[in-house]
Amino acid sequence: MATPLATTRLDYGVDAPAVMRNLFLFGALCLLLGIFAPSPLHLGPVSLVSRSFYWPAGFLIGEGLLFLLYVKVGKFRHRDFMLGLHSWRGDENILDVGCGRGLLLAGAAKRIATLSGNGHATGIDIWSNVDMGGNSATATQHNLDLEGVSSICTLISQPAQEMSFPDATFDVIVSNLCLHNIYDAPTRRLALNQIVRVLKPGGVALISDYKRTREYADEFRRAGLIVETKRGSLITTFPPLTVVIARKPV
Numbered sequence: 470m471a472t473p474l475a476t477t478r479l480d481y482g483v484d485a486p487a488v489m490r491n492l493f494l495f496g497a498l499c500l501l502l503g504i505f506a507p508s509p510l511h512l513g514p515v516s517l518v519s520r521s522f523y524w525p526a527g528f529l530i531g532e533g534l535l536f537l538l539y540v541k542v543g544k545f546r547h548r549d550f551m552l553g554l555h556s557w558r559g560d561e562n563i564l565d566v567g568c569g570r571g572l573l574l575a576g577a578a579k580r581i582a583t584l585s586g587n588g589h590a591t592g593i594d595i596w597s598n599v600d601m602g603g604n605s606a607t608a609t610q611h612n613l614d615l616e617g618v619s620s621i622c623t624l625i626s627q628p629a630q631e632m633s634f635p636d637a638t639f640d641v642i643v644s645n646l647c648l649h650n651i652y653d654a655p656t657r658r659l660a661l662n663q664i665v666r667v668l669k670p671g672g673v674a675l676i677s678d679y680k681r682t683r684e685y686a687d688e689f690r691r692a693g694l695i696v697e698t699k700r701g702s703l704i705t706t707f708p709p710l711t712v713v714i715a716r717k718p719v
Contacts, residue, residue: 481571482608485601486602496533499525500526507519536707544706552573557580559587561639564593566629566660566664567644582617582618589622591622591624628651637666638669640672642664642673682711694716696715697714698714699712
């Protein structure tokens, strides 16, 4: 019997699904107010011309479409941009912090496999469904199976601030849109210091996010890493993403 299509198709999920939903929902609401609301519209002491709702409608729906472009196209291009910042040998031990459904993890593992190397890729996450739609270790493992890289990948459930790995374990550490979800600043610093701790001398951390990247860069510099930043595409990444490139001196 044929395998159902849903089980044979890669699915890297929808990032922050509630955000995308709200952009389209409130955009549509503003559009309906612009079309059907009486003019002027009295909201307490404030009177508004109904067509003034067209501006926020256009803005919100436009933002929603940019978000959709990122989910369908942009995040794959951004993954390739991030992984292209490292010159791959094939023997790297890799860590993906907040691996989600495995987009970066599988991409890094495929770089190793292409080079016929003996490297290994590890992904850690707490698999929150708020930050990624349909997020689970099972879904991630399924994607790794379909990508053909399960044999060189390991998934571990643990938060970034409580890594269990020995010091200087990884040659390359990657992370995209993860660390800003640690809302407490001291805990976020713990996560950054964990990245520094488990990174090998001579290794590189590629940390991508839409905010707090200056904080990440400053923390890495305080730890003695050599830091630079690069911007992702302003069209296909939404919100615009910055990659912090932190190299640990030998």
